[in-house]
Amino acid sequence: MEEPTSRFDEDSTLRSRLEADPEPALRWAAVMAALALVQIGSLLGGLLSILDAAVVGVTAIFDVLFGLVGLTGASAAVVDVQSALSGAVTTARDAAEGLPTLLSRETIPNQGHLASADGPWVDTFLGLEPALAWAVRVLLIVGYSLFTFYWLFRGWLVFRAHYRQADWTPTDDMIDRLRDHRWGQFGIFVLALFLIMALFGPALGPTTVSQNIVSPYSHEVTYFNADAGAVETVAAGDANFNSKSKGAGDQNVGPMTYDNFNRFHPFGTLPNGRDLFTFMMGGARITLIVAGLAIGLSALIAGGLAMVSAFYGGNIDLTLLTTADGIVSVPRLLLLIMISAIFANHWLAGVLDGGFLLALIFAFTGWPFLWRAVRGPALQVAQEEWVDAAESFGQPPRTIMRKHMFPYITGYLLVYASMSTGGIIVGLAALSFLGNGLGITPPTPAWGRAVSLGQSYVSGPSWHISFIPGAMIVVLVTGLNALGDGIRDAIDPESAGGDDDEAAAGGGA
Known part of the structure; x- marks a missing residue:
């Protein structure tokens, strides 16, 4: 593996490098600050939603652990802490989303009415038809968001060109190859659009x-x-x-x-x-939050266990292999239904309208798919000379895994995680489609429920009810698979144009 080359003194700090040449960083930061101020309410609302999910996740882990060892008092205290923290974050999120922003519904309103049979339109942006006012707001939000995503990437380019200590790293070649990968770029574009739906859903819809x-x-x-x-x-x-x-x-x-x-x-x-569009925008947020939590936790478990099994091998690897095979042998959808029924009355079932419990179930039933995918690369890197050298110098196993093994398997983890996310989204939609207490709790929007509501009208004038949500699910899953293909080809150029075995191993529900 080629080592990064340094262009700064080894003792220099990022602060000293910024002080030596502050202009590029200040130019980038000025534009970024302006972009943040334009939509500060929506951005804070999205970030606080993620923080709320994280708070619930951490407290839920402690609640389950205390419950397993019989510490009911501690478990009850954890629930009280979770309620207090989550309530505070929710209050802050509601306040943030109420802040006036440049591209908000209040600034560019589309909900108006005709003053007479011949018009004009009243209470809409510049007196435009609601359709045109809505289209103006949507185009501005999408354009703003795409430029913001680009500017964040631009920040990394500025850091690489002016402030990074290493003159070159293997990541540079991966990014450059991904920038020329059209299929991977399609996946990035699709993921960006759905992230925009999740972050700015209240402003994108014609109503709320x-x-x-x-x-x-x-x-x-x-x-x-x-x-x-x-x-x-x-x-x-x-x-x-x-x-x-x-x-x-x-x-x-x-x-x-x-x-x-x-x-x-x-x-x-x-x-x-x-309104179906408003329903889909609301469903986008809960879908991506649940999928993100599930794949994040699943990747954390799979990556950690892959390094442990590769480093120690023997009985530990055999035990993990047997456990993974046992989980995989049971149909995943059946596991989802069974565990959902068991925890139906648990307080976790009420968090994120049932979404958090589903995220945990997807994570703990899905990690074997990721573990199998990254176990091979982990075994390979565990046999490399630099791992043996680090061990001979007395570095503890935890440090060796973190510094010398994890960076090697990260790329593979990203590839299979992006592909597995599609399976989680399809599984979540399937549960909501089945209903009967499964999936996201009504009235919170869920894409699968929209498909279920419209299944009786597919062949008639109301075809749109099932078709549009189904098409959006297909586009998102396809985009995630395209992103996984792009990352795979960026990591290993020789894999471009190869077979699709890796895609098939993504794992569905």
Whole structure:
């Protein structure tokens, strides 16, 4: 393995390098600060959602461990701490999402009504039609987000060019190859779009989950009633009741159309009259949070166990192999259903509307797939000379694994983790599709539930109810597999154009 070459003095610190040439860093930081201020409320809301999930995850682990050893008092205390911390984070998140931002619904409103049969539109951005006002906001949010992602990558390029101690590292070649990998770039683009949905879902939708799905009878809709010839007000729930898509007669509000209450629906409506686009944006956040938690924990377990089994071998490796085979031998969907039923009344089932429990189940039933995938590279690196040299110099096993083994298997872990994430998303959708207490708890949006609601109308005018959520799931899973292919080819150029055995090993639900 070629060693990185240094262009700075070995004793220099990052701070000293920044002080010697501050201009590139200041230029990048100024633009980044401006981008953050533009959407500070939405960004903080997304970050606090991740923090809330992390708080719940850490406290849940301690709760389970204390419960296993019979420390019920400590377990109850952990639950109290979890409730307090999660409540504080939720309050902060709600406050952050309430901050006015440049690209918010309040700044570029699309919910308005006709003043008369011939117009004009009232309460919309610049008096535009709701469809045009909504499109302006969506285009600005997507453009802003894509540029922000690029600028974050630009920050790494600035660091590499001006402040990194090493003149070259193997990562440079991997990044350069990925920048020329069109299939991998497609995966990055798809993942970026769905991350935008998760982060800015409330602003992207023509309405909000609260107004249209969770508590529609607590909000009102103003519209022009053509029959009465006057502007009237109705509860959003009543407007939904009269905007159903059931494929019979005039009971259908298809994609890119208005209902009778002057509301624009980019994806049409559901059989209960709720806006499908808003439903999908709400589902994107919970789907990516659950999938991210599941694959993160699964990768942590698989990577750690792979290094342990490769370093020690013998009975430890055999025990892990037997355990992994035992878990894999049981159909994964059956395991998901069984464990979900067992923990149905546990407090974990209420966290993230059931999503956190599902993330734990996916993680603890999915790590054998990742472990099998990275066990080979871990065994290979464990036999390298630099590992033997580190051991001969008296370095402890934990240090050897962290410094000399983990960097080698990280790339392989990223490849198989990105491919396995698709299986988690499909499994989550399948559970929500089955219903009966499985999957994400209603009324929180879930993609699989939308597919289930529309399965009776696939061949009729209301085809959009099942087709659009199903197509989005397919696009996201395909994008994740494309990203995995791109990372694999960037790590090992000789694998480009090879067979798809690695993709098949991604592991589904």
